[in-house]
Amino acid sequence: MNVSQKLLSVVKDTVLENRPQQNLMATAIEETLEKGGFLMVEAGTGVGKSFAYLLPAIEHALKNGGPVVVSTHTLNLQEQLFQKDLPLVLKAVSGEGLGTASAILMKGRGNYLSRRRLKMALENNQQMDIEGGEVDLVKIQEWSLNSAEGTLAALPFPVRSEVWGEIKSDPYHCLGSKCATYDTCFFHSTRRRAGGAHLILVNHALLLADLALKMDEAPGVLPHYDVLIVDEAHHLPALATEHLGTSVTLSECMGLVRKLLYTDEKAVGGRKGLFTLMPVAGAGEAVMEFKEAAEDFFTEIGLSAMKSSAVNRAYLLPAETPDIEKIAQPLRKIQALLELAERSATSEEMGLEARGTREECRALVSTLSHILDRAWGEESCYVVEPDANALRRGEVKAASIKAIPLDASSLIREHLLSSVKSVIFTSATLSVGNDFGYFKHALGLDGSDEADRVKTLAVGSPFNFKKQVTLFLPRSMPHPRREEEKYIREVIEYTKASLKHSHGKAFVLFTSNKMMRQVSEAVRPTLDDMKITLLVQGEDGWDRTKLLKVFREDINSVLFGVNSFWEGVDVPGEALSNLIITKLPFQVPEGPLVEARHARLKEQGLEPFQVESLPEAVLRLKQGFGRLIRSATDVGTVTLLDPRVTTERWGRVFLNALPECETVYLSKPGIPEKAAARRR
Numbered sequence: 111m112n113v114s115q116k117l118l119s120v121v122k123d124t125v126l127e128n129r130p131q132q133n134l135m136a137t138a139i140e141e142t143l144e145k146g147g148f149l150m151v152e153a154g155t156g157v158g159k160s161f162a163y164l165l166p167a168i169e170h171a172l173k174n175g176g177p178v179v180v181s182t183h184t185l186n187l188q189e190q191l192f193q194k195d196l197p198l199v200l201k202a203v204s205g206e207g208l209g210t211a212s213a214i215l216m217k218g219r220g221n222y223l224s225r226r227r228l229k230m231a232l233e234n235n236q237q238m239d240i241e242g243g244e245v246d247l248v249k250i251q252e253w254s255l256n257s258a259e260g261t262l263a264a265l266p267f268p269v270r271s272e273v274w275g276e277i278k279s280d281p282y283h284c285l286g287s288k289c290a291t292y293d294t295c296f297f298h299s300t301r302r303r304a305g306g307a308h309l310i311l312v313n314h315a316l317l318l319a320d321l322a323l324k325m326d327e328a329p330g331v332l333p334h335y336d337v338l339i340v341d342e343a344h345h346l347p348a349l350a351t352e353h354l355g356t357s358v359t360l361s362e363c364m365g366l367v368r369k370l371l372y373t374d375e376k377a378v379g380g381r382k383g384l385f386t387l388m389p390v391a392g393a394g395e396a397v398m399e400f401k402e403a404a405e406d407f408f409t410e411i412g413l414s415a416m417k418s419s420a421v422n423r424a425y426l427l428p429a430e431t432p433d434i435e436k437i438a439q440p441l442r443k444i445q446a447l448l449e450l451a452e453r454s455a456t457s458e459e460m461g462l463e464a465r466g467t468r469e470e471c472r473a474l475v476s477t478l479s480h481i482l483d484r485a486w487g488e489e490s491c492y493v494v495e496p497d498a499n500a501l502r503r504g505e506v507k508a509a510s511i512k513a514i515p516l517d518a519s520s521l522i523r524e525h526l527l528s529s530v531k532s533v534i535f536t537s538a539t540l541s542v543g544n545d546f547g548y549f550k551h552a553l554g555l556d557g558s559d560e561a562d563r564v565k566t567l568a569v570g571s572p573f574n575f576k577k578q579v580t581l582f583l584p585r586s587m588p589h590p591r592r593e594e595e596k597y598i599r600e601v602i603e604y605t606k607a608s609l610k611h612s613h614g615k616a617f618v619l620f621t622s623n624k625m626m627r628q629v630s631e632a633v634r635p636t637l638d639d640m641k642i643t644l645l646v647q648g649e650d651g652w653d654r655t656k657l658l659k660v661f662r663e664d665i666n667s668v669l670f671g672v673n674s675f676w677e678g679v680d681v682p683g684e685a686l687s688n689l690i691i692t693k694l695p696f697q698v699p700e701g702p703l704v705e706a707r708h709a710r711l712k713e714q715g716l717e718p719f720q721v722e723s724l725p726e727a728v729l730r731l732k733q734g735f736g737r738l739i740r741s742a743t744d745v746g747t748v749t750l751l752d753p754r755v756t757t758e759r760w761g762r763v764f765l766n767a768l769p770e771c772e773t774v775y776l777s778k779p780g781i782p783e784k785a786a787a788r789r790r
């Protein structure tokens with residue numbers, strides 16, 4: 111059987127169909143897995159890319175011995191793969207005589223319950239007394255007796271993060287094989303099963319956490335693998351920057367204080383910390399000294415970093431930083447006291463808690479000095495992030511200090527890609543007009559050494575965009591930066607008129623919360639008059655899932671969204687037939703990390719706008735555009751209210767990257783009748 115016949119057997123019991131683009135993709139993946147190398151596949155909406163990689167991946171693992179690691183960015187996709195797509199593929203492959211394949215879903219360590227820590231928390235319930243913890247802990251124990259997964263997400267009721275923090279699996283407090291519950295430990299048994307699985311499903315955060323551990327020569331979480339498939343791969347470079355750096359936050363310092371010596375007298379039952387369970391002379395003073403030192407440190411560093419203004423998300427670490435000893439000294443004192451506590455512990459369990467917490471203190475001092483000493487030299491950007499809540503109260507304080515690698519691409523290439531035989535990257539948005547240069551550069555795969563090993567493939571979408579979409583480009587819109595006020599007024603007028611035509615059924619995508627609020631306030635009365643429900647991201651305290659549920663159920667609603675609504679949102683049918691994109695999604699606000707990266711590109715003789723800002727924005731626009739057509743029967747309109755696509759030299763790059771569709775240039779304000787007709 112060839113790949114397309116096999117794919118047919120995967121989807122034969124479903125309403126899904128096998129498509130030529132899917133066959134092309136599966137064949138290319140099969141070849142890459144056989145020969146080794148890197149393959150980047152851009153697969154448009156509706157290709158059914160998960161089957162196109164799961165089938166060859168499982169077959170490869172059965173023939174060669176696993177495991178194949180499949181990594182996704184979102185939980186939604188992970189669940190779809192594990193619950194829906196994988197069972198179909200496993201069933202189809204089971205008839206091929208290759209044996210039975212196994213697959214496992216693995217999460218980050220902190221997602222798993224530690225049976226030992228739960229038992230200890232229950233035993234110390236009276237003393238440990240996490241506010242209201244008694245109820246939670248007993249319920250969690252009952253659930254854990256029958257839970258197969260033992261993860262936070264599988265808990266059928268909510269658990270406060272402070273409670274979970276005391277009972278989750280964590281490397282500092284783990285006895286490993288010496289633990290009495292090691293054999294039934296949720297985390298370790300998942301890890302053991304992963305070692306023998308043909309396919310391990312993870313998310314990018316876990317993939318990168320595993321990489322960070324291995325880079326530090328610590329044992330990773332994942333077993334060795336030769337094949338890696340990265341779906342939603344366009345997220346990997348930015349996430350690598352985030353996860354391969356290091357940070358110290360004020361909230362983790364305060365968490366440590368609470369763990370050691372809970373001091374909130376108002377708390378029900380007078381919650382107590384580790385030093386109350388294991389009293390040591392001088393512990394209270396040492397913890398309070400550390401608490402004050404940490405608060406002073408983050409205030410001082412915040413004040414000196416944010417001298418110039420307080421509008422950015424991040425500032426450069428100032429040249430003069432507070433003396434690290436102010437924090438390090440009390441932390442060392444606490445470590446010594448924890449050592450005493452460990453020695454006089456009444457049980458092995460309590461001793462382990464003290465040892466684990468001592469290790470946490472040691473790691474905190476080490477990370478702090480790493481960042482303040484700029485230990486990674488010019489390879490990293492050292493930043494201070496402000497505490498947004500404090501800013502709202504009119505105070506200036508830092509929330510965190512971070513060291514962020516400037517060039518995550520070289521870390522990915524050296525530490526991840528060089529050790530894996532075959533890697534497949536796939537997403538609906540990897541190329542800019544079929545050019546994969548930006549993505550290759552972001553992964554450090556643009557050098558001549560890699561030229562032979564990296565293959566690319568763009569398979570497009572099976573949907574007929576020419577018939578299904580009309581793109582409106584109003585030429586008369588003012589420049590969004592140079593004539594901002596006028597531009598926003600025009601956006602408001604267009605949005606009102608467009609929503610009147612479509613009677614809701616629309617997404618309006620923004621690049622900033624401020625503009626979203628301005629436009630929503632201005633259009634709300636008109637929409638109220640027309641009985642159109644306006645849903646605005648961040649209002650009413652509704653999360654994305656709730657907003658989407660209401661949007662899908664109320665056919666005459668409109669949803670205003672920023673960031674997370676540009677991608678991963680699937681609303682097929684009439685409910686979403688009008689998409690308005692306000693501004694081109696260039697990265698904002700620019701911070702020290704972007705500036706430092708751009709400076710580095712310039713040093714390399716590259717133009718940051720061309721090699722980074724522009725392609726990033728193009729990929730994001732493609733994601734936003736992709737919200738409209740989710741099935742072969744969907745029809746609708748997209749309006750792009752940023753005139754720069756037609757007025758700027760580089761504007762065509764955006765238009766060329768979109769699927770070919772009917773394009774209408776509007777020379778005067780207003781909605782043409784055609785817009786209404788298209789949606790009928």
Ligand code: SF4
Nearest residue numbers: 224225226284289295
């Ligand atoms: S093995 Fe480690 S993580 Fe598992 S229950 Fe024991 S202490 Fe907790």
